[in-house]
Amino acid sequence: xxxxxxxxxxxxxxxxxxxxxxxxxxxxxxxxxxxxxxxxxxxxxxxxxxxxxxxxxxxxxxxxxxxxxxxxxxxxxxxxxxxxxxxxxxxxxxxxxxxxxxxxxxxxxxxxxxxxxxxxxxxxxxxxxxxxxxxxxxxxxxxxxxxxxxxxxxxxxxxxxxxxxxxxxxxxxxxxxxxxxxxxxxxxxxxxxxxxxxxxxxxxxxxxxxxxxxxxxxxxxxxxxxxxxxxxxxxxxxxxxxxxxxxxxxxxxxxxxxxxxxxxxxxxxxxxxxxxxxxxxxxxxxxxxxxxxxxxxxxxxxxxxxxxxxxxxxxxxxxxxxxxxxxxxxxxxxxxxxxxxxxxxxxxxxxxxxxxxxxxxxxxxxxxxxxxxxxxxxxxxxxxxxxxxxxxxxxxxxxxxxxxxxxxxxxxxxxxxxxxxxxxxxxxxxxxxxxxxxxxxxxxxxxxxxxxxxxxxxxxxxxxxxxxxxxxxxxxxxxxxxxxxxxxxxxxxxxxxxxxxxxx
Amino acid sequence: xxxxxxxxxxxxxxxxxxxxxxxxxxxxxxxxxxxxxxxxxxxxxxxxxxxxxxxxxxxxxxxxxxxxxxxxxxxxxxxxxxxxxxxxxxxxxxxxxxxxxx
Numbered sequence: 001x002x003x004x005x006x007x008x009x010x011x012x013x014x015x016x017x018x019x020x021x022x023x024x025x026x027x028x029x030x031x032x033x034x035x036x037x038x039x040x041x042x043x044x045x046x047x048x049x050x051x052x053x054x055x056x057x058x059x060x061x062x063x064x065x066x067x068x069x070x071x072x073x074x075x076x077x078x079x080x081x082x083x084x085x086x087x088x089x090x091x092x093x094x095x096x097x098x099x100x101x102x103x104x105x106x107x108x109x110x111x112x113x114x115x116x117x118x119x120x121x122x123x124x125x126x127x128x129x130x131x132x133x134x135x136x137x138x139x140x141x142x143x144x145x146x147x148x149x150x151x152x153x154x155x156x157x158x159x160x161x162x163x164x165x166x167x168x169x170x171x172x173x174x175x176x177x178x179x180x181x182x183x184x185x186x187x188x189x190x191x192x193x194x195x196x197x198x199x200x201x202x203x204x205x206x207x208x209x210x211x212x213x214x215x216x217x218x219x220x221x222x223x224x225x226x227x228x229x230x231x232x233x234x235x236x237x238x239x240x241x242x243x244x245x246x247x248x249x250x251x252x253x254x255x256x257x258x259x260x261x262x263x264x265x266x267x268x269x270x271x272x273x274x275x276x277x278x279x280x281x282x283x284x285x286x287x288x289x290x291x292x293x294x295x296x297x298x299x300x301x302x303x304x305x306x307x308x309x310x311x312x313x314x315x316x317x318x319x320x321x322x323x324x325x326x327x328x329x330x331x332x333x334x335x336x337x338x339x340x341x342x343x344x345x346x347x348x349x350x351x352x353x354x355x356x357x358x359x360x361x362x363x364x365x366x367x368x369x370x371x372x373x374x375x376x377x378x379x380x381x382x383x384x385x386x387x388x389x390x391x392x393x394x395x396x397x398x399x400x401x402x403x404x405x406x407x408x409x410x411x412x413x414x415x416x417x418x419x420x421x422x423x424x425x426x427x428x429x430x431x432x433x434x435x436x437x438x439x440x441x442x443x444x445x446x447x448x449x450x451x452x453x454x455x456x457x458x459x460x461x462x463x464x465x466x467x468x469x470x471x472x473x474x475x476x477x478x479x480x481x482x483x484x485x486x487x488x489x490x491x492x493x494x495x496x497x498x499x500x501x502x503x504x
Numbered sequence: 505x506x507x508x509x510x511x512x513x514x515x516x517x518x519x520x521x522x523x524x525x526x527x528x529x530x531x532x533x534x535x536x537x538x539x540x541x542x543x544x545x546x547x548x549x550x551x552x553x554x555x556x557x558x559x560x561x562x563x564x565x566x567x568x569x570x571x572x573x574x575x576x577x578x579x580x581x582x583x584x585x586x587x588x589x590x591x592x593x594x595x596x597x598x599x600x601x602x603x604x605x606x
Contacts, residue, residue, distance in 0.1 A: 100558070108574075109586075110585065111583075111586045112524070112578030114578045116562075118559040119561070121551045122555050124551070125551030
């Protein structure tokens with residue numbers, strides 16, 4: 001019977017750490033020990049604490065925390081800001097510390113053979129006392145520094161690991177690494193102690209810190225491979241961003257929504273799709289924000305909610321500009337159908353922005369989300385990090401079955417593309433280009449629908465102008481070529497007619 | 505001479521524990537006859553006491569009195585180290601030391 005059930009496979013226990021359960025395909029292997037290795041500052045202790053905290057909060061599973069480094073009073077204090085009241089849980093019998101931290105100012109003399117039997121006895125005692133289901137040991141390596149007999153410590157740790165397995169609790173052991181890529185852990189022992197190894201990294205790349213987690217091995221069970229970005233957020237703790245864990249299963253709608261501009265709707269074959277991602281690209285000042293504002297206002301007209309995330313302009317600027325196009329953002333916000341969030345891109349790391357945006361979308365439940373501009377966020381991240389951010393955000397928006405409109409600023413005044421476009425153009429359903437066109441000593445503006453997935457659209461580049469009522473799209477530039485490349489060339493109307501005749 | 509207050513923490517009745525107890529008793533009888541109070545604690549029976557005292561390794565001998573508090577880890581087979589840990593010197597040595605200092 002027992003043998004049979006072993007064939008079924010390894011059961012997993014959900015950690016409750018957001019995103020991690022997706023990457024690990026269900027959590028940590030139940031009743032086993034998992035090694036969390038990372039350099040200093042890679043959030044190992046947070047992971048170890050959160051594993052117990054989520055167990056208590058979400059599943060009512062008591063946990064034992066064995067601390068080898070920080071004294072319990074420091075841990076209690078440090079995790080308050082993450083929203084965990086360890087002291088309260090201790091009183092309630094849900095959390096127990098085994099304090100193996102060094103005693104300050106107390107040295108010991110070694111006079112003969114010894115072992116770590118007392119530590120094991122204390123761990124067993126704590127587990128039985130509160131009937132613990134989870135146990136975290138942080139950090140194992142530091143015990144080597146305190147006892148000179150490395151061989152003894154090693155064999156004792158094996159004994160402890162074996163005993164923990166016997167107790168049937170799911171365990172986490174953290175271990176320090178000296179470098180981001182290299183040996184799994186110092187002292188080389190920890191990886192044999194654990195069936196499963198997870199590595200937390202905190203890599204400095206182009207002057208930016210980027211946290212990632214990687215499941216290196218899960219003995220006998222599956223998991224997602226590779227490094228996944230994560231972040232540590234106040235009141236939440238670790239949040240992992242599972243990219244390949246995202247399934248492309250979003251439904252696709254054929255319902256059209258208006259862009260807020262009837263002419264643009266016409267160009268797009270009747271409007272954008274309700275759950276599509278639209279990218280509006282253009283140089284500075286050519287009308288991206290205005291198009292965004294119109295898109296938001298259109299939602300309000302239909303009593304639908306819009307969320308505007310502005311990363312370039314302040315609230316005041318934005319509201320003033322909108323009123324210049326006849327849009328009253330203030331009234332819309334008071335009516336509760338619009339939410340404007342202005343943030344500096346530099347205020348947080350990109351992972352944090354993502355988590356914040358997601359939580360705003362979850363709370364506000366908008367029908368349309370506007371990000372103005374996406375390219376402003378490019379500044380605060382590495383290219384890889386930015387790409388991951390865009391993928392995670394677009395897939396999240398699609399999952400909500402709402403529309404997302406992103407703007408992207410091109411570097412050059414005329415023509416050109418931005419890094420943003422290069423990274424996200426394949427993810428978007430619709431691309432609208434706004435371009436300056438220099439004509440006879442005058443800057444004119446052109447608009448075209450470059451891509452409209454799943455629909456017919458107007459292929460012309462049309463001229464548009466902006467007045468007190470917003471954007472007005474006119475005729476196409478029929479006798480100009482090279483607008484998109486930034487080098488408009490004019491041909492006489494006879495030439496245009498001649499070319500047209502050729503294709504008749 | 506001040507009275508010595510000693511506590512010895514052991515884990516179960518292993519040979520190591522037995523050895524530590526025997527070694528300690530021998531040293532005490534020799535150096536501290538009638539001047540000590542010894543308590544032996546098995547952490548398997550009283551894990552909470554080990555927790556309160558933050559004992560990791562066993563056997564551990566704690567000297568509570570006279571101050572300073574001292575911890576001696578091991579089966580106490582190295583009697584020289586034990587005496588050092590208890591701030592004691594072997595019977596003959598106090599005189600030697602005096603001579604050295606003069």
